Amino acid sequence: MPTSWSDSIEKAPTGDGIGATSRASRSSYVPPHLRNRPPTSDPPSAPVSYAGTTLGNDPHGHGGLSVGEIHSVGPRKDRSGAGGSRGVGGGSGWNNRSGGWDRGREREANPFQDDADTEPPFGEQENTGINFDAYDDIPVETSGKNVPPPVNTFAEIDLGEALNLNIKRCKYVKPTPVQRYAIPISLTGRDLMACAQTGSGKTAAFCFPIISGIMKSSQSGPRPQRMPRMAFPSALILSPTRELSMQIHEEAKKFAYQTGVKVVVAYGGAPINLQLRELERGVDILVATPGRLVDLLERARVSLQMIRYLALDEADRMLDMGFEPQIRRIVQQMDMPPPGVRQTLLFSATFPKEIQRLAADFLSNYVFLAVGRVGSSTDLIVQRVEYVLETDKRSHLMDLLHAQIANGVQAKQALTLVFVETKKGADSLEHWLCINGFPATSIHGDRTQQEREYALRSFKSGKTPILVATDVAARGLDIPHVAHVVNFDLPNDIDDYVHRIGRTGRAGKSGLATAFFNENNSSLARPLADLMQESNQEVPAWLSRFAARSSFGRSSRRGGGSGGRFGGRDFRKDNSFNRGGGMDFYGGGNNVNSGYNAPGGYGGGYGPTVTSAWD
DNA sequence: AAAAAAT
Numbered sequence: 001m002p003t004s005w006s007d008s009i010e011k012a013p014t015g016d017g018i019g020a021t022s023r024a025s026r027s028s029y030v031p032p033h034l035r036n037r038p039p040t041s042d043p044p045s046a047p048v049s050y051a052g053t054t055l056g057n058d059p060h061g062h063g064g065l066s067v068g069e070i071h072s073v074g075p076r077k078d079r080s081g082a083g084g085s086r087g088v089g090g091g092s093g094w095n096n097r098s099g100g101w102d103r104g105r106e107r108e109a110n111p112f113q114d115d116a117d118t119e120p121p122f123g124e125q126e127n128t129g130i131n132f133d134a135y136d137d138i139p140v141e142t143s144g145k146n147v148p149p150p151v152n153t154f155a156e157i158d159l160g161e162a163l164n165l166n167i168k169r170c171k172y173v174k175p176t177p178v179q180r181y182a183i184p185i186s187l188t189g190r191d192l193m194a195c196a197q198t199g200s201g202k203t204a205a206f207c208f209p210i211i212s213g214i215m216k217s218s219q220s221g222p223r224p225q226r227m228p229r230m231a232f233p234s235a236l237i238l239s240p241t242r243e244l245s246m247q248i249h250e251e252a253k254k255f256a257y258q259t260g261v262k263v264v265v266a267y268g269g270a271p272i273n274l275q276l277r278e279l280e281r282g283v284d285i286l287v288a289t290p291g292r293l294v295d296l297l298e299r300a301r302v303s304l305q306m307i308r309y310l311a312l313d314e315a316d317r318m319l320d321m322g323f324e325p326q327i328r329r330i331v332q333q334m335d336m337p338p339p340g341v342r343q344t345l346l347f348s349a350t351f352p353k354e355i356q357r358l359a360a361d362f363l364s365n366y367v368f369l370a371v372g373r374v375g376s377s378t379d380l381i382v383q384r385v386e387y388v389l390e391t392d393k394r395s396h397l398m399d400l401l402h403a404q405i406a407n408g409v410q411a412k413q414a415l416t417l418v419f420v421e422t423k424k425g426a427d428s429l430e431h432w433l434c435i436n437g438f439p440a441t442s443i444h445g446d447r448t449q450q451e452r453e454y455a456l457r458s459f460k461s462g463k464t465p466i467l468v469a470t471d472v473a474a475r476g477l478d479i480p481h482v483a484h485v486v487n488f489d490l491p492n493d494i495d496d497y498v499h500r501i502g503r504t505g506r507a508g509k510s511g512l513a514t515a516f517f518n519e520n521n522s523s524l525a526r527p528l529a530d531l532m533q534e535s536n537q538e539v540p541a542w543l544s545r546f547a548a549r550s551s552f553g554r555s556s557r558r559g560g561g562s563g564g565r566f567g568g569r570d571f572r573k574d575n576s577f578n579r580g581g582g583m584d585f586y587g588g589g590n591n592v593n594s595g596y597n598a599p600g601g602y603g604g605g606y607g608p609t610v611t612s613a614w615d
Numbered sequence: 616a617a618a619a620a621a622t
Binding site for chain 1: 620
């Protein structure tokens with residue numbers, strides 16, 4: 001029964017020949033893109049420039065993996081031979097391999113498999129399809145001591161062949177701005193505080209260095225005490241919602257495919273036993289929501305003592321949701337190594353005081369990075385505001401949906417995300433849409449996790465192209481091909497509005513956002529009008545009148561200053577942001593700033609002497 | 616005020 005490819009696998013060099021590597025010769029699934037392909041051949045396009053590319057300042061020697069070392073590892077196997085993460089070879093059996101016998105049978109599901117099956121909802125082109133041209137004029141700011149320079153291509157970064165192969169499989173051709181900056185910064189071991197959104201390639205930006213770092217580590221460090229059934233991840237990624245954790249997990253699995261780096265996700269609402277079992281089988285990167293992680297820590301099923309990488313995603317959101325106690329508990333009161341020992345990457349869309357305090361406590365000598373907003377409130381999203389009374393909202397929505405079908409391709413409903421204020425409202429609108437013949441589903445916190453996941457899948461696949469959602473879906477979720485976001489109920493906070501409309505126009509595609517506005521939203525009139533103006537949208541005259549009326553006395557636009565290009569304003573110095581989109585900011589020279597001392601300088605935020613790299 | 620998140 002062995003086919004030709006499995007034959008070649010058996011002949012392929014397998015490093016030390018035990019554990020994870022040798023299991024490839026069993027019933028391992030071989031992904032389509034690797035079939036009929038000599039396992040030892042280098043990828044045809046493997047650029048020469050990988051050779052010897054080390055970052056100029058690499059105190060940790062992360063750039064030191066030689067190309068020969070990489071190339072000795074065929075694409076078929078994980079890279080355990082090259083000091084692979086664990087589970088194989090000398091002294092790495094410690095990472096919870098209870099049931100090691102089971103490992104031999106285990107196979108790594110091909111995370112790219114699904115893409116081919118479920119991806120083409122509208123028969124569109126490439127799956128991750130980021131329109132890179134749209135990124136060319138996105139402003140970026142960095143500051144901090146000795147900021148490593150950005151890269152222009154993945155080839156310039158030495159991530160190792162396995163990771164490079166996965167980057168190709170993901171069809172990433174060119175790093176996004178946040179990746180160009182964050183990856184070199186992280187690879188040098190620096191802490192990072194970054195302002196960027198999920199559509200910007202942020203997940204890859206923190207996953208690549210983490211995976212690469214785990215792969216390159218020799219694992220010769222101190223072993224934790226033998227604790228049966230306790231997992232010792234070396235990286236922890238925290239995110240606010242279950243869906244976001246799932247999404248990060250899915251992405252991270254792709255990046256880590258056949259690298260030997262194991263990614264496990266843990267979140268509430270799902271049976272904990274399955275997650276416990278996954279953890280027992282070994283974990284390098286744990287993606288989790290705070291509540292479930294605390295639970296796991298209390299049960300002593302996870303130890304953080306081996307953590308070398310900590311990433312906090314959507315940190316402002318987590319604080320908004322009241323997770324600060326849990327997060328502080330996880331980061332400061334358990335067995336997590338302190339800042340400076342571990343590497344910490346903090347991502348946040350905004351930088352209010354609380355986040356600054358968190359940064360001061362969690363980060364050490366970090367680099368600050370701000371990337372202009374991608375796919376939210378930019379020119380890629382057409383924003384419309386319509387005056388609709390509460391009583392007219394449903395029929396108005398129906399008109400929109402009908403018009404959409406009429407204009408759509410093959411009478412197909414384009415993916416439409418409808419935001420409402422309350423969970424009840426979501427249920428009743430979903431029901432109403434369904435009984436009126438619109439294929440709708442809903443996602444909110446009162447639905448079971450199963451229902452939520454099903455709804456999301458059903459929406460993504462186009463089966464129910466209308467998704468009614470509360471703010472659980474407002475941030476971070478990357479749903480490809482959302483053509484239209486309807487703010488059926490407007491949020492009270494302009495930031496929430498920005499996040500919601502950011503669910504469309506993603507990855508450089510254009511999108512439409514329609515808001516239903518009435519007297520109940522008058523507090524939003526001013527910031528909404530400002531935001532629309534900033535992003536070159538047509539502001540209806542009636543909205544301007546509302547704005548003028550509601551903003552007598554005080555301005556309701558918080559933050560002010562930096563405008564819509566960046567999600568978080570530069571809280572260090574208002575005029576330090578260079579907002580001239582379209583300029584080439586990437587010409588190097590980031591290391592200008594020497595007046596910025598991260599920890600300790602925090603009394604009331606950043607001191608006024610701090611200058612931006614652009615000054 | 617509502618939403619989210621551990622059971």
